[in-house]
Amino acid sequence: MKQKMISEINGDKSYISVEIELQYQPDLIHLLKKEIKYEGQRFYYNSKNHQLEMCGIGYVLQARYSHLKYDETYEYWQNVKEQLEKRVFHGGQHHLKFFGGFQFSEHALTNEWKDYGMSHFVLPKFLVTIEDNTCYVTYTEQSKHFDINEMDEFLNQLESNKIVMEEKEQEIMSNKDIQSEEWKDLVTKVVNLMNDSVALQKVVLSRRRNIIFKNKIDIEDALQRSLNINESSYLILFESGSSQFISQTPEQLCQIDNGKLYTNAIAGTILRTHDEQENQKLKETLLNDSKNLFEHRYVVDSIIHDIQSFTKNLNYEKKPTILTNTHLYHLYTNIQADLLSENVLEIVNQLHPTPALGGFPKLEAIKFIENEEFGTRGFYGAPIGYMDLDNNGEFVVSIRSMLVKDNMATLYSGCGVVKDSNADSEFEETDLKFKPMLKALGVM
Numbered sequence: 001m002k003q004k005m006i007s008e009i010n011g012d013k014s015y016i017s018v019e020i021e022l023q024y025q026p027d028l029i030h031l032l033k034k035e036i037k038y039e040g041q042r043f044y045y046n047s048k049n050h051q052l053e054m055c056g057i058g059y060v061l062q063a064r065y066s067h068l069k070y071d072e073t074y075e076y077w078q079n080v081k082e083q084l085e086k087r088v089f090h091g092g093q094h095h096l097k098f099f100g101g102f103q104f105s106e107h108a109l110t111n112e113w114k115d116y117g118m119s120h121f122v123l124p125k126f127l128v129t130i131e132d133n134t135c136y137v138t139y140t141e142q143s144k145h146f147d148i149n150e151m152d153e154f155l156n157q158l159e160s161n162k163i164v165m166e167e168k169e170q171e172i173m174s175n176k177d178i179q180s181e182e183w184k185d186l187v188t189k190v191v192n193l194m195n196d197s198v199a200l201q202k203v204v205l206s207r208r209r210n211i212i213f214k215n216k217i218d219i220e221d222a223l224q225r226s227l228n229i230n231e232s233s234y235l236i237l238f239e240s241g242s243s244q245f246i247s248q249t250p251e252q253l254c255q256i257d258n259g260k261l262y263t264n265a266i267a268g269t270i271l272r273t274h275d276e277q278e279n280q281k282l283k284e285t286l287l288n289d290s291k292n293l294f295e296h297r298y299v300v301d302s303i304i305h306d307i308q309s310f311t312k313n314l315n316y317e318k319k320p321t322i323l324t325n326t327h328l329y330h331l332y333t334n335i336q337a338d339l340l341s342e343n344v345l346e347i348v349n350q351l352h353p354t355p356a357l358g359g360f361p362k363l364e365a366i367k368f369i370e371n372e373e374f375g376t377r378g379f380y381g382a383p384i385g386y387m388d389l390d391n392n393g394e395f396v397v398s399i400r401s402m403l404v405k406d407n408m409a410t411l412y413s414g415c416g417v418v419k420d421s422n423a424d425s426e427f428e429e430t431d432l433k434f435k436p437m438l439k440a441l442g443v444m
């Protein structure tokens with residue numbers, strides 16, 4: 001059914017944003033495929049409980065900085081909001097969001113990541129949001145370019161028949177770990193260092209795998225495969241220029257919702273088997289394993305320390321529970337508090353990186369990673385998410401992720417190293433953490 005815009009809008013503000021409610025729910029992966037002409041300027045976001053799915057098509061503006069600029073990005077969004085004329089053609093709230101992320105740490109921008117700013121947020125021209133089973137289409141444009149016919153064209157495209165998405169067999173030219181032996185040596189080096197001195201107690205070390213295909217990687221196929229697995233995980237795509245970053249992460253950094261902060265600690269891992277009886281034992285083992293509990297404790301304590309100055313009424317379970325992924329069990333603790341600050345990005349900045357991705361003590365661990373780890377993390381393990389018009393928002397820790405460029409994918413995975421760690425078992429754990437992206441690529 002075609003939706004008609006009811007009125008012309010002549011605002012004198014810099015941006016105009018109009019929103020309608022659709023009477024049906026389009027398939028957003030199909031939509032990305034249909035809007036391939038916007039490739040390089042699209043994002044996709046599916047929340048962990050799958051209650052919020054959205055995709056951005058075309059970028060009206062991009063706020064990008066060559067440094068980590070949390071405050072500036074927040075100010076930028078406040079300014080855009082002030083210059084925005086909003087119209088909603090339904091009774092509810094306006095769904096426009098400022099989407100983006102901050103790279104893992106302040107490092108020299110390497111070639112690999114140069115399509116993205118160190119801080120990089122975008123305002124979508126078209127945002128399609130499916131929330132609580134209702135679909136909204138939001139069209140945003142600079143006032144001087146605002147053309148309601150563009151919205152009509154977009155709605156027509158959205159309504160047009162589903163396109164056929166046939167998964168193509170992809171021929172692999174090469175599939176290689178990057179510096180795997182050196183990585184194991186690095187794990188052993190850290191373990192020795194930790195046994196000699198207590199200065200460093202936990203460091204998360206990451207490694208990469210490079211897969212080259214004969215043809216260009218089909219990103220919509222990759223997203224569809226990830227969705228089919230139906231993990232209790234987020235699914236995110238963030239495009240810029242000729243780069244496409246994907247993460248299927250189980251890990252939330254924080255959610256800010258009307259003055260409340262929700263965050264969690266995920267750290268401590270055991271590999272699942274196919275035998276349910278064996279799995280019950282594994283879960284018991286994980287819940288009582290001192291190495292894993294120790295790793296987990298650091299993350300919980302550090303989060304609590306980091307949020308103390310801007311929260312009150314802190315609430316969390318004193319004992320972790322189990323988070324189940326397809327191949328892994330993790331230790332998991334939910335943390336909630338009332339917020340004293342409404343600056344979402346200040347909170348993101350305080351929390352990132354938790355020792356689940358950095359280590360403990362935080363600064364020493366980050367320094368170690370900067371100096372010793374091979375390659376640049378870029379958006380791997382970094383905060384990616386959105387802020388809305390009410391300054392609510394959600395950011396994830398973008399693990400189980402990869403950077404795709406044309407026919408090449410670079411996969412990232414890491415694990416916490418403590419003084420009892422063993423290089424071979426950490427290698428095996430990181431191998432399993434590649435699996436979500438290998439599946440997305442149809443490699444397994």
Ligand SMILES: C=C(O[C@@H]1C=C(C(=O)O)C=C[C@H]1O)C(=O)O
Pocket residue numbers: 204206251266267268269330356357399400412413414415416417433
């Ligand atoms: C670093 C990663 O995972 C993190 C590290 C974990 C661990 O060391 O046990 C568990 C979950 C994540 O917080 C990754 O998946 O790359």
